[in-house]
Amino acid sequence: MSDFNKDEYLNDLPDMDDLSGQAAPAAASAADGASAAGATQEGAAQPAAAQSQENGDSAAADGADKADAADGKADDTLTPLGQAKKEAAEYLEALQRERAEFINFRNRAQKEQERFRQHGIIDVLTALLPALDDIDRIREHSEMDDSFKAVANKIDKAFEKFGVEKFGEKGEDFDPTKHDAILHKPDPNAEKETVDTVVEAGYRIGDRVIRAARVVVASPQN
Template identity: 35%
Template sequence: MTDDQQRPEGTDQAQGGSAPEEGTPRVTDKRRIDPETHLLREPTPDEAAADAAAADAVSQAEQAVEGAEEVVLMEGLVEAQTLAAERLEELQRAQAAHYNLEQQYAAYVKRSKVEAGAAHERGVASVAEALIPVLDDIELARRHGDLSGPFASIADKLEATLHRFGVERYGTEGEPFDPAVHEALMHGHSADVTEPTVQQVLQPGYRTAERVLRAARVAVVDPEG
């Protein structure tokens, strides 16, 4: 048997630096500085490819993180905008409700004042209408000179009180006839007038600022011709 025949199988590969046997760990030197020359060692093609792959993976991971952050920010922005729109709508509704309440209150106050004024006017008118016969008697007595003494003082106070509440006696001879405030009980003609004129006041009229309580009853003359 020759020496070549007696040499164990795989010896040439192990001694010649060829591929190691199956199961032998593979060691890759990733040091960038050569331990012998202490100079920067050029990476092998495999190392360069690995570095490029690692850098690409890192870049993709960073882009993925940035994309995720942008998505989170956009979602947060949309949520914030939606919440702000809801709060603005609630505020506008509250302001509209407050405005409507103010308008209703203002209308109520205005209506109450009008109703109170109307009630006051009706009360004054009702009392004055009830006293008109008494006022007629006072005026008639005054014309005939029968109003004197304590009764004259009482009559003056009564008329002053009614005047303070807005009750006015009206109707004078010579004023133009107005059918809205005069009631003609007698009618004639005269060359001394140029328009329908009150010739005589038979009964004075009474009115307030809002209404005529009783029209003045008068005798009227029209121009001749």
Template identity: 35%
Template structure:
């Protein structure tokens, strides 16, 4: 009997060994994980797009700021360069009056010394304006240029070529490279 028992145990052991089911490793996919990954992927894409938009906006703002800084720098330089323009515009009529006074013929000595005084003041004023960068625009004998000349009369003169300034009626002035008053001229047809 004992032998039967042993055999029976052996058979049971073998059956148990055979009955042991090898369970394959099956990965159970949790649906919440895939939905979460999809959600996080779309969030990541959205955040990346938002980041790119912000970087583009930042680049535009930096460019705008650089342009603003350059423009204000140019404006400051122009202000410094032409700071005396208003004063020069106010002084030009006085300079014209000095020139007219100097064209008067004088006969006696007292008037001559007065004219010499006017000449001296005129020279000082002209020198001061020249130091500020004011220069007279050449006119007579020059080709007419509408940028620097203002034609108020046209004449026919055989001594001059066509479109040449025949006479200057009022001097024109330039402050550095800017015309502050064009020359009033007669132009040959």
């Protein structure tokens, strides 16, 4: 066995500075590799996320387009019989609407026609009132020959045909809504106000008074 020489052994060992120089580059290389790997993963993750968002938006848009297309093609899915029933329902609805509008127009036209008719009758009656009053005075105060009486009756019937009603008679209760009292005279026998004398007869059409009857009213004394 040879003797161990300590000095020779120590001289053969490598220098610590050389070892430090070799370790530093190795560590730096390892760190650079890790950084590069992280950057690569991050770069890959960003396009992936963007692609995912893009795909989601595209899917939503496709869904909306498909819904619109489904609505637009709903009629295409009907059978010929179903399509015919649908069109018939639409035509019936339009016909009913037109019928309702026509009925409303007809009713308005009838009301307008009746109103114009009444106005015409009122105009003629108003123009003939003085002559009608003279006929009534002749009836009351003198004898009428048959020919004149026939003419007067024809006039009365003609107005009755058009809905004109003559009113105002002696002895009926006084009504201020249809009687125009030109004089009140006390009457000891009167228990309430009554028509004593009809000066001019009244005329009305339906509920519309054309002229109130002008009368003398007998009133209770007290």
